[in-house]
Structure formats: structure tokens, C-alpha cells
Amino acid sequence: MSNTLAENNHTLSMNDIVSLCKRRGFIFQSSDIYGGLQGVYDYGPLGIELKNNLKNAWWRSMVYERDDIEGLDSSIIAHRLTLKHSGHEDTFTDPMVDCKECKARMREDLIKDGKCENCGSSNLTDPRMFNLMFKANFGPVENDDSFIYLRPETAQGIFTNFKNVLDSTSRKIPFGIAQIGKAFRNEITPRNFIFRVREFEQMELEFFVEPGTDEEWHDKWVQERYHWWIRQGLNKKNLKLEHQDKNELAHYAKATVDILYEFPHGAEELEGIANRTDFDLGSHSKNQEDLNLWAKVQPNQDSNQKLVAQDNQKQNSYVPYVIEPSAGLDRGVLAILAEGFTKEKLENGTERIVLKLKPHLAPIKAAVIPLAKNNEQIVQKAKEITRTLAKLGLGRIRYEDVGNVGKAYRRNDEVGTPFCITVDFDTFEGDTETVTIRHRDTMIQERITVSELPETIVKYYNID
Numbered sequence: 001m002s003n004t005l006a007e008n009n010h011t012l013s014m015n016d017i018v019s020l021c022k023r024r025g026f027i028f029q030s031s032d033i034y035g036g037l038q039g040v041y042d043y044g045p046l047g048i049e050l051k052n053n054l055k056n057a058w059w060r061s062m063v064y065e066r067d068d069i070e071g072l073d074s075s076i077i078a079h080r081l082t083l084k085h086s087g088h089e090d091t092f093t094d095p096m097v098d099c100k101e102c103k104a105r106m107r108e109d110l111i112k113d114g115k116c117e118n119c120g121s122s123n124l125t126d127p128r129m130f131n132l133m134f135k136a137n138f139g140p141v142e143n144d145d146s147f148i149y150l151r152p153e154t155a156q157g158i159f160t161n162f163k164n165v166l167d168s169t170s171r172k173i174p175f176g177i178a179q180i181g182k183a184f185r186n187e188i189t190p191r192n193f194i195f196r197v198r199e200f201e202q203m204e205l206e207f208f209v210e211p212g213t214d215e216e217w218h219d220k221w222v223q224e225r226y227h228w229w230i231r232q233g234l235n236k237k238n239l240k241l242e243h244q245d246k247n248e249l250a251h252y253a254k255a256t257v258d259i260l261y262e263f264p265h266g267a268e269e270l271e272g273i274a275n276r277t278d279f280d281l282g283s284h285s286k287n288q289e290d291l292n293l294w295a296k297v298q299p300n301q302d303s304n305q306k307l308v309a310q311d312n313q314k315q316n317s318y319v320p321y322v323i324e325p326s327a328g329l330d331r332g333v334l335a336i337l338a339e340g341f342t343k344e345k346l347e348n349g350t351e352r353i354v355l356k357l358k359p360h361l362a363p364i365k366a367a368v369i370p371l372a373k374n375n376e377q378i379v380q381k382a383k384e385i386t387r388t389l390a391k392l393g394l395g396r397i398r399y400e401d402v403g404n405v406g407k408a409y410r411r412n413d414e415v416g417t418p419f420c421i422t423v424d425f426d427t428f429e430g431d432t433e434t435v436t437i438r439h440r441d442t443m444i445q446e447r448i449t450v451s452e453l454p455e456t457i458v459k460y461y462n463i464d
């Protein structure tokens with residue numbers, strides 16, 4: 001029986017999430033012991049599990065459950081010319097202003113009422129455009145030409161590999177290339193925990209289509225991605241589709257629809273689905289002659305590719321259009337944590353925090369608790385069950401022998417473990433061995449046989 005009185009009657013603050021993440025080992029400030037690097041975070045033992053689970057769910061839906069998408073893992077270090085011809089060198093900028101009073105720096109477009117967000121002064125400089133790309137020196141010679149960029153989006157690695165993938169897989173348009181990986185942006189004002197950071201991961205699909213079919217594909221992908229987030233557990237009432245105005249569009253886009261999520265700090269972009277037209281492939285095709293510029297530091301560069309596909313009759317070649325669903329993995333993790341975070345008052349007057357994650361996303365799939373830590377028979381059985389369940393390949397199964405069973409339940413509720421399995425003295429009573437299985441959300445406990453456990457657990461891990 002559930003002993004919940006009131007469910008989620010609590011207003012969520014970002015601090016609730018930040019403190020849970022630190023306390024339980026999801027996410028830490030990077031370089032914490034040296035005072036921290038602003039806008040850079042590390043994922044701890046539970047955070048990496050949650051993040052990997054979300055990545056895997058995306059990869060499964062993109063690459064394994066369809067037959068028109070190939071995977072890729074391209075380099076983080078990007079050729080300077082790639083980012084020149086993608087338009088990023090000239091246009092990937094944000095307007096920055098300085099406060100003349102307190103010297104704080106901020107993004108002009110995020111300032112409210114023309115006042116410094118740090119001290120409230122209106123004495124601000126005129127905006128200057130600031131390029132968000134990180135530069136790094138490449139190779140042993142340090143001079144003005146020998147730098148590369150850390151990619152600001154994973155997409156360009158997909159475009160520059162377009163021909164490689166097309167030729168090696170014999171794909172025909174329409175088809176897509178999916179990639180998950182790090183991207184770097186030197187944000188002027190990183191903020192809101194892992195929402196706006198300088199190092200993050202993206203889950204990006206570039207889906208290549210015939211010109212003229214692009215608008216239809218764009219609509220399809222918007223719907224597909226919106227429903228995917230709902231399948232990950234996000235509530236419809238916290239999601240919104242927003243069409244970007246023409247003046248907001250990125251330099252490459254003909255139309256963009258953003259999926260907004262109601263984060264603790266407000267409704268903001270979780271994923272953008274852009275119609276990038278033939279901008280990128282076209283630009284990389286046209287600009288091959290510019291490779292001479294790079295030849296100063298990289299001799300023997302080839303420059304012979306036209307990034308085109310052939311029509312079905314193999315008569316003409318054309319530059320495909322691209323539909324791009326681009327999701328932030330870190331923003332996804334934040335949304336999933338915010339959605340799942342729940343405070344409940346219990347009948348006995350206490351409160352519990354429970355992270356209501358879908359089982360396929362939970363960092364720990366089940367915790368196995370020996371009721372008596374000094375009883376050899378109970379301990380051995382609990383360890384044996386842990387090993388058996390671990391072999392199912394669902395993810396982490398935790399053997400939990402710290403503190404009493406009540407504390408173990410609370411600890412696991414807080415990190416979203418869907419089930420706790422308790423081995424006790426009754427396990428060995430009767431003809432068959434039994435355990436108690438306790439469900440995280442309802443706190444209902446049932447008695448089942450040990451042999452039924454694997455099958456019972458597996459059936460909860462289906463995504464839908």
C-alpha cells in the first residue's frame with residue numbers, strides 16, 4: 001500500500017537539483033579543488049549512467065529502430081577551413097557588453113531593462129561581437145596560421161564525411177547520419193547549472209533529402225523528436241514547440257522549430273530542428289579551392305570533392321537539402337532530472353525525495369539489500385542475486401549493505417532506482433526461495449520467488 005499523502009506539491013528550484021546531483025554523485029563542478037571552471041562540469045558515477053542511458057535511447061531510436069540512418073563519430077578537432085566555409089568563423093558570434101562600473105561581462109540580448117545583471121548600473125559599453133569558438137594550437141609550430149577550432153557543433157563533421165558515408169554504404173537520398181559527441185562554445189555567460197555550459201554534448205542527426213521534399217521532412221522530424229522526449233518521461237505540459245522568427249534564424253537555416261522545456265529557470269530550448277537547406281554541403285563543395293590557404297600549414301591536402309548525390313535516374317547530381325534535429329544531451333539530462341524530482345509527504349509525517357525516472361534511464365536498475373548483514377546465508381543469497389541480475393545486461397545492479405533497510409530505500413528513491421529487492425529470513429522458509437520487491441514510485445512491496453526475479457525485472461525496462 002502506498003503511504004503517499006500529497007504528491008509533488010513542491011515548487012522545484014534549481015538548487016534542489018544541484019544539491020541532489022552533488023550529494024549523490026550525478027554531477028560535480030569541474031576542477032572543484034582549484035575553485036572550479038565556470039561553465040564546465042564533470043559527470044559522477046550516477047551521472048554518467050543517466051547520460052549514457054539517454055544517449056543509448058537516442059541512438060537506438062535513430063540508428064537501430066529505423067533503416068535509413070548511419071552512425072558516425074568524427075573528430076572534435078575541426079579543420080579551420082571547415083568552420084570558415086560553414087560560416088562559423090564570421091557569424092558564430094554573440095553581442096557582448098561590459099559594465100563600466102563593476103566590469104562584469106554579459107550577453108547583450110539577455111540583459112533586462114538595459115541594466116547590468118551584476119550591479120544594476122546602466123553604464124554599459126556598446127555591444128561588440130564576440131566569436132564563441134575555442135581556438136587551439138595545432139602541431140609543434142606556433143604561429144598565426146597553425147590553429148584549429150574545437151568544433152562548436154558536431155554537424156560539420158557529418159557534412160565533411162557526407163561523401164565518405166554515401167560511397168561506403170551505397171545509401172540513396174533520403175537518408176541520415178547520426179552522431180553524438182562533444183561540442184565547445186566559449187559562452188559569454190554560462191549559467192543555470194548544465195543548461196548553458198562551455199563544454200557539452202550534442203545528439204545530432206543530419207537527414208539528407210531531395211530539395212522540394214524538405215518542408216515535409218522538417219514537419220515529420222519535429223513530430224518525431226517531440227514524441228521521443230515524451231517517451232523519455234517528459235510531461236507534455238512542460239514541452240512546447242516554437243517556430244523561430246525569421247530574424248532569429250541561424251545563418252544556415254530556412255526554418256527552425258525549437259522544442260522548449262519548462263526548466264526550473266524557465267521555458268528554454270532543449271532541441272532545435274532546423275531546415276539547413278543545401279547551405280553546408282553547397283558551401284563545402286564550392287569552396288574547395290580555398291584549401292591553398294591551409295596548405296601553408298598542411299601541405300599535400302587534397303581538394304576534389306563535390307558534396308552531391310545523384311537523382312534516381314542517375315542523370316543529374318544535386319546538392320541535397322538537410323533537416324537537422326540537434327538536441328543537447330546535457331540539457332536533456334537536466335530536463336529528465338527536473339521532471340523526475342519529486343518531494344512527497346508520507347503518512348508518518350516525514351518527507352521523501354524520489355526521482356521518478358523511466359526505468360530505462362535509471363542509473364541503477366535495482367538494488368539488492370541483505371536484511372541481516374551478519375547472516376552468512378542472507379548475504380550470500382543477496383550477492384548471488386546481484387550477480388545474476390547484473391548478467392541480464394540492463395545496467396548497474398547495486399549490492400546495498402550500508403545502513404538499515406529504511407535508509408537504503410530512501411537512498412535509492414533519491415537516485416531513481418526503480419526496485420529494491422530484499423533478502424530476509426523468510427527467503428529460506430517454504431519450498432521455494434522468495435524475496436521482497438519494493439517499487440520506487442508506489443512503495444508497494446510484493447513477495448516473489450527468486451527464480452521469477454529476472455523475468456519480472458526485465459519486463460519493466462521496455463522504453464515505452
Ligand code: ATP
Pocket residue numbers: 185187194195196197198200202269270271272326327328329330331
Ligand atoms: P541557445 O539559443 O540556447 O544558445 P542555440 O540555438 O545556440 O542555443 P543550437 O546551435 O541550435 O543552440 O544547438 C543545438 C542544441 O545544442 C541546443 O538545442 C542545446 O540543447 C544544445 N546547446 C547549445 N548550446 C549549448 C550550451 N552552451 N550548453 C549546453 N547545451 C547547448
